[in-house]
Amino acid sequence: MSEILRIATRKSRLALWQAEHVRDRLQNEWGVQVELVPLSTRGDEILDRSLSKVGGKGLFVKELEVALELGEADLAVHSLKDVPMALPDAFALACVMEREDPRDAFVSPGFAKLDDLPQGAKVGTSSLRRASQLKARRPDLEILPLRGNLDTRLRKLDEGGFDAIVLAAAGLKRLELGERIRSHFALDELIPCAGQGALGIEVRAGDHALRERLASLAHQPTWLACAAEREVSRRLGGSCSMPLAAHAQWQGSALFLNVALGAPEGEQGALLRAQVSGPAADQAAAEALGARAAQALLDQGAQLPA
Numbered sequence: 001m002s003e004i005l006r007i008a009t010r011k012s013r014l015a016l017w018q019a020e021h022v023r024d025r026l027q028n029e030w031g032v033q034v035e036l037v038p039l040s041t042r043g044d045e046i047l048d049r050s051l052s053k054v055g056g057k058g059l060f061v062k063e064l065e066v067a068l069e070l071g072e073a074d075l076a077v078h079s080l081k082d083v084p085m086a087l088p089d090a091f092a093l094a095c096v097m098e099r100e101d102p103r104d105a106f107v108s109p110g111f112a113k114l115d116d117l118p119q120g121a122k123v124g125t126s127s128l129r130r131a132s133q134l135k136a137r138r139p140d141l142e143i144l145p146l147r148g149n150l151d152t153r154l155r156k157l158d159e160g161g162f163d164a165i166v167l168a169a170a171g172l173k174r175l176e177l178g179e180r181i182r183s184h185f186a187l188d189e190l191i192p193c194a195g196q197g198a199l200g201i202e203v204r205a206g207d208h209a210l211r212e213r214l215a216s217l218a219h220q221p222t223w224l225a226c227a228a229e230r231e232v233s234r235r236l237g238g239s240c241s242m243p244l245a246a247h248a249q250w251q252g253s254a255l256f257l258n259v260a261l262g263a264p265e266g267e268q269g270a271l272l273r274a275q276v277s278g279p280a281a282d283q284a285a286a287e288a289l290g291a292r293a294a295q296a297l298l299d300q301g302a303q304l305p306a
């Protein structure tokens with residue numbers, strides 16, 4: 001077979017690692033030839049500005065979709081947490097792969113963990129989700145914006161100006177930067193965002209044969225957990241301009257879904273939290289759990305975006 005599959009990817013080191021990871025699996029497990037098609041996305045170009053104000057997460061995904069649409073690539077590999085809840089009809093999420101460590105990591109030259117930070121310490125993160133949960137635990141902290149890819153953020157920490165920064169453990173581990181992690185936040189202490197640590201593969205919706213074949217890369221427990229998490233975002237109209245956290249963990253055949261929602265940007269207010277659990281044998285059951293968690297937040301007064 002002379003078939004060549006092409007993977008559209010962003011050019012950041014993490015995006016390339018993730019695309020190479022999928023390439024290697026396809027080559028090893030299917031014996032096909034796979035090429036990477038690296039693209040720069042508008043998301044990367046405007047990373048130094050406020051993403052939440054220019055159009056949100058979808059930007060990371062959009063240019064890769066254009067390459068799929070034009071037939072320049074057959075698959076797009078994404079960090080699932082950057083994939084919008086609703087894809088355009090022409091595209092489909094063919095599979096979600098086994099999740100890496102979903103936790104957030106505490107990175108600091110001088111301190112081993114959050115509780116060790118002195119009063120008023122400066123913590124870098126531009127994630128509203130991380131900021132609202134950190135503030136709920138430590139109202140004294142000064143949260144400062146920190147953007148850019150992982151290498152850029154670590155460089156900014158090394159240049160001074162922050163006592164600590166918070167990053168996804170998965171990205172650091174994939175880039176062999178795990179030694180920068182001083183400690184991991186517990187999953188109920190700094191709840192991750194929906195899909196954190198998981199990879200999703202997007203294809204043209206009409207590529208039925210490829211969609212079926214990609215089922216061999218899917219990890220069903222990860223997919224069901226992420227389906228529950230993503231349903232919370234979908235119900236609450238979640239975007240990265242919303243400080244929403246949703247993380248589901250398996251205990252036997254039951255899924256435990258932890259969610260938190262901070263006050264809207266610039267406003268004061270308590271962090272809302274909820275936990276729901278139940279069996280989740282299929283996607284519908286997982287999404288029903290997500291819907292229950294979203295309703296629990298709404299019952300506590302969560303505001304849907306206008």
Ligand SMILES: NCc1[nH]cc(CCC(=O)O)c1CC(=O)O
Pocket residue numbers: 079080081082166167168170171195196197198
């Ligand atoms: N928001 C950007 C982004 N998208 C995916 C990852 C890391 C990998 C992952 O969480 O799956 C990161 C970095 C971070 O949040 O620190």
